[in-house]
Amino acid sequence: MGGPLLWPAEEAWPLCPEHEGSPMVPVVQIYRGAVPDIVPFPEGCDLLQVLWCPRKHSGGRWVVPDVRWREAGAVGEVLSAPPSPTEIWANYVPRPCAVHPEPVPEYPHWDLDDDLWDQLEFRFLDLDQETGWDHQSHLSTAPGTKLVGYPGWSQEPRWPDCAECGKRMEHLLTVESTEGDALSRRAWTPVEDEGVPYEGPGLVLGDLGGVYLFECHTCPGRPFTHRYDCP
Secondary structure (H helix, E strand, O other), X not given: XXXXXXXXXXXXXXXXXXXXXXXXXXXXXXXXXXXXXXXXXXXXXXXXXEEEEOOOOHHHOOOXXXXXXXXXXXXXXXXXXXXXXXXXXXXXXXXXXXXXXXXXXXXXXXXXXXXXXXXXXXXXXXXHHHHXXXXXXXXXXXXXXXXXXXXXXOOOOOOOEOOOOOOEOEEEEEEEOOOXXXXXXXXXXXXXXXXXXXXXXXXXOOOOOEEEEEEOOOXXXXXXXXXXXXX
């Protein structure tokens, strides 16, 4: 996360479509082998790369992202020094760090069907009173940066439809400002990280919110879009 990308030396580095000539910065790079059977990689691809522009944008947009799928073995000569933007919003540049993906089960919270929500709402309240476990914070969607699963909406869900085929797009990636607050970390902190000082990705997206990336699995080229969400 936030580190160097396996980028072909002969391939143009992505630039922000709003800020002319302004290079994007790496956000995450994930190899297929690190997330087997979790992320549906396109045929012939084993590497996912996400970049975005670290500058403020018009229309209330936090970032402008770019998603690349590629075959790692076909990269050839690697770009040694990607271009750096001359202007950045520091809180939009992830702190470089290694990630170690771990599969966890998730359940919808705000994405629950209205009828099912009506049936379960009071059971959630009773469970909280009896055990101290909150469904949203502890038992449904995992906090922090993650692949697939459910977006951790803090406001009304806004799933996008594909502009080409009209089908609802699939959640690909969440990049959050933090890896969880004191409440959620009670349930989601890995056992080996218990008691370890907390370190986040160094991001401040909106009011400590997140960016959600969505893609269409039906249309050629895997079209993508994104949403912003914050408390």
